[in-house]
Amino acid sequence: xxxxxxxxxxxxxxxxxxxxxxxxxxxxxxxxxxxxxxxxxxxxxxxxxxxxxxxxxxxxxxxxxxxxxxxxxxxxxxxxxxxxxxxxxxxxxxxxxxxxxxxxxxxxxxxxxxxxxxxxxxxxxxxxxxxxxxxxxxxxxxxxxxxxxxxxxxxxxxxxxxxxxxxxxxxxxxxxxxxxxxxxxxxxxxxxxxxxxxxxxxxxxxxxxxxxxxxxxxxxxxxxxxxxxxxxxxxxxxxxxxxxxxxxxxxxxxxxxxxxxxxxxxxxxxxxxxxxxxxxxxxxxxxxxxxxxxxxxxxxxxxxxxxxxxxxxxxxxxxxxxxxxxxxxxxxxxxxxxxxxxxxxxxxxxxxxxxxxxxxxxxxxxxx
Amino acid sequence: xxxxxxxxxxxxxxxxxxxxxxxxxxxxxxxxxxxxxxxxxxxxxxxxxxxxxxxxxxxxxxxxxxxxxxxxxxxxxxxxxxxxxxxxxxxxxxxxxxxxxxxxxxxxxxxxxxxxxxxxxxxxxxxxxxxxxxxxxxxxxxxxxxxxxxxxxxxxxxxxxxxxxxxxxxxxxxxxx
Numbered sequence: 259x260x261x262x263x264x265x266x267x268x269x270x271x272x273x274x275x276x277x278x279x280x281x282x283x284x285x286x287x288x289x290x291x292x293x294x295x296x297x298x299x300x301x302x303x304x305x306x307x308x309x310x311x312x313x314x315x316x317x318x319x320x321x322x323x324x325x326x327x328x329x330x331x332x333x334x335x336x337x338x339x340x341x342x343x344x345x346x347x348x349x350x351x352x353x354x355x356x357x358x359x360x361x362x363x364x365x366x367x368x369x370x371x372x373x374x375x376x377x378x379x380x381x382x383x384x385x386x387x388x389x390x391x392x393x394x395x396x397x398x399x400x401x402x403x404x405x406x407x408x409x410x411x412x413x414x415x416x417x418x419x420x421x422x423x424x425x426x427x428x429x430x431x432x433x434x435x436x437x438x439x440x441x442x443x444x445x446x447x448x449x450x451x452x453x454x455x456x457x458x459x460x461x462x463x464x465x466x467x468x469x470x471x472x473x474x475x476x477x478x479x480x481x482x483x484x485x486x487x488x489x490x491x492x493x494x495x496x497x498x499x500x501x502x503x504x505x506x507x508x509x510x511x512x513x514x515x516x517x518x519x520x521x522x523x524x525x526x527x528x529x530x531x532x533x534x535x536x537x538x539x540x541x542x543x544x545x546x547x548x549x550x551x552x553x554x555x556x557x558x559x560x561x562x563x564x565x566x567x568x569x570x571x572x573x574x575x576x577x578x579x580x581x582x583x584x585x586x587x588x589x590x591x592x593x594x595x596x597x598x599x600x601x602x603x604x605x606x607x608x609x610x611x612x613x614x615x616x617x618x619x620x621x622x623x624x625x626x
Numbered sequence: 627x628x629x630x631x632x633x634x635x636x637x638x639x640x641x642x643x644x645x646x647x648x649x650x651x652x653x654x655x656x657x658x659x660x661x662x663x664x665x666x667x668x669x670x671x672x673x674x675x676x677x678x679x680x681x682x683x684x685x686x687x688x689x690x691x692x693x694x695x696x697x698x699x700x701x702x703x704x705x706x707x708x709x710x711x712x713x714x715x716x717x718x719x720x721x722x723x724x725x726x727x728x729x730x731x732x733x734x735x736x737x738x739x740x741x742x743x744x745x746x747x748x749x750x751x752x753x754x755x756x757x758x759x760x761x762x763x764x765x766x767x768x769x770x771x772x773x774x775x776x777x778x779x780x781x782x783x784x785x786x787x788x789x790x791x792x793x794x795x796x797x798x799x800x801x802x803x
Contacts, residue, residue, distance in 0.1 A: 392677065393754055393755060394678050394681045394755055397678070397681040397682065400685055401681045401682075402684075404684070404688070404693075405661075405665075407689075408661070408696075415700050426700070427700060427701065430696065433693075434693060434694070454755050
């Protein structure tokens with residue numbers, strides 16, 4: 259393909275994937291409200307839109323109550339008066355929500371969404387993604403998540419409000435601290451797969467997911483992701499009791515909505531990354547025969563990831579700020595460094611063939 | 627070298643953001659212009675067929691160092707205080723002029739003496755992460771290890787300095803760290 263064709267393909271595919279994820283974002287909010295409601299013995303939003311079923315026994319029956327709630331929310335957010343507080347820094351105040359959303363969308367570029375689907379995947383590439391074959395895909399994700407902090411920090415600063423600034427500072431400190439553990443746990447799949455290409459990592463999990471080989475790394479990664487997303491139990495930057503609402507307290511209307519959009523889209527994209535790095539990505543039964551199934555598998559894995567995050571939010575109380583920091587630096591970081599070093603040594607020893615005699619000796623002993 | 631049009635657009639953005647960093651009165655704006663500059667340089671690396679360098683540039687400079695800068699600026703409230711409107715002192719003008727002149731002279735002499743230096747060299751180098759890693763650990767292993775030791779020393783220095791302050795506070799009788 260010529261560079262022009264590559265660019266046009268990336269534009270079209272990127273537009274479609276982004277659109278799909280934005281729709282997904284709307285329904286993620288509904289999913290969260292519904293599941294959270296059920297977990298707290300409530301019903302959740304159930305008024306906006308439903309599918310009527312034929313009445314049985316004189317009782318009116320409704321299916322999927324609340325299915326149009328995201329549309330109602332969007333209409334409400336767009337039609338709200340767009341209030342800008344008097345003493346904000348106008349340029350940065352308007353820039354900050356965009357800086358929050360853009361990284362959340364950019365991460366999607368390198369995530370493999372399916373295998374080699376005919377027609378959709380041009381020839382040198384082996385998997386479907388907006389930007390397939392990026393040989394530094396994992397590092398790209400780390401880079402984009404690391405610039406994601408700007409939206410929150412700048413929103414806090416530009417609002418010219420003490421609560422917002424405190425929220426923004428908490429956010430930056432928290433994200434810097436947990437990025438280290440996240441980066442170190444991401445190195446493990448790279449070492450196991452011998453590739454920084456996301457597609458290579460998925461392909462290396464053909465015979466077994468990395469979560470079985472390295473549950474510690476997967477666990478650390480998921481904790482760091484929760485902290486990176488600033489979701490409960492790590493949502494200190496929007497602790498209502500302490501900061502009223504944190505960095506977004508001075509925002510209203512759709513600008514406020516954009517911060518939520520960033521959060522939910524990041525939830526989806528980071529669970530896609532977790533699925534790719536540790537849970538086999540788009541792989542599943544019969545995916546080699548029917549490559550289109552990859553879209554189904556990755557969607558199921560993303561939804562499971564989202565449900566887990568919602569479940570955790572409903573189950574755990576918020577950490578205290580000093581607990582959060584000391585947990586990140588004194589527990590998570592040393593454990594992930596140790597895990598990384600041990601894994602590196604084990605991999606080198608395996609490559610040198612040290613384990614072969616040991617394994618055969620054990621097999622001989624068992625076999626008699 | 628990639629597409630010259632892309633290069634010139636990027637170069638313009640890079641220079642404009644560097645000037646913006648120097649010219650803006652507000653420290654936060656300066657920091658943001660610097661971030662824009664780093665990201666533009668990262669895209670230039672991409673154009674030069676060095677994706678690893680590009681991504682590392684974004685992660686380290688834009689993602690880590692500048693966030694810390696912002697952190698410090700916001701905590702100290704330095705965005706309002708540090709406005710030196712009276713301009714530069716005499717020796718600062720002289721030093722800046724001297725350094726700028728040296729830079730331009732070196733650049734021009736290189737250009738005149740060795741015109742092939744601006745040729746189309748980039749695409750012939752293997753810039754995959756594996757090749758880069760091998761070069762770092764084979765040809766450049768000594769500088770690499772030296773950098774590691776330097777960083778370790780800096781890290782230990784930070785820990786020691788932080789601890790000494792805490793000890794002094796304790797000796798004075800204050801119990802809040």
